[in-house]
Amino acid sequence: MVFPMEKALDTRTDLANRVFFRLYQCANMLHKTGTRAVESEGLTTQQWAVLGALSRPQVAEGMSVGDLARYLMVSRQNLSGLISRMERDGHIASAPDPRDRRSRLVTMTESGRRVWLVEAQPKIHNYYEEALAGFSVNDITHTLHYLLKLLDNMQRIDAAQGAAEGDEPA
Template identity: 30%
Template sequence: MSKTKRTPAGEALTGLILDLFRANSLLLTAGDRLVTSLGLTSARWQILGAIADAERPEPVAWLARNLGANRQNVQRIVNDLERDGLVVFEVNPHHRRAQLVVLTEKGRQIYDAAGRLQVPWVNGLSDGLSVKEVEIAHRVLNALRDRLEGTGED
């Protein structure tokens, strides 16, 4: 039985994907450490960011879609954030059951505090990398994400 071989680009991408898995795990751990004093985890911080960065309040399903995350997982975390007073649910005039998620003042303060912690951390992490290198990596990741989204696979 003959074995199908990866193309050189396929081999290189496989290595990148494996490195991305490892980097993702390390980033989540570092993010957890960075914001634990604020009562956050990387997951909570990421969702607060999606809420803060949205042009207008969005329902959980939209937040999950924008994050490329599972709706049920995002709902669970949003419920925790609501319990802790960081977000509130508001009536959605376009859909009775899909309430809008809105940052509270406390949520905004915690999110801003996380951002202040992130600045020196990310500046140190980027030390020795050129802006051009980071931009190239960003383009490659965006192209990969776009292709994955185009297949309809999660």
């Protein structure tokens, strides 16, 4: 005999598995197709994210590596190699923070700003339109709402796991 509560739990678990597998697939496809969208500018989706983060007016003076890692929700180790490659390509620069010499500030260079604003942005906007084809403004709003809700729950998990392991949250 199947009990209604067990059936509901099985259904919830099955749906959760499907949601997280689809998120995994979407993340992989974003990396693959997003990188293709901006590869002629010499960018990857990770570099696109860094330039996007640094293009915000509130960080015109730069961001510390730690703040950038927290904003992008990546480890400092993963960000380190990315920053080195982007510095080599002339898109960003890093220098000691005048307020805290132990910290480094990352800024977008003029070359990086040109690549971001003139070359990449039109292609990114086109990519968004293609990826969101068939989505109404209401669909996009609801998708964003649920992704933010999921992200908030995952950040709570990360904080609890970090506290349990003695690490700082990502």
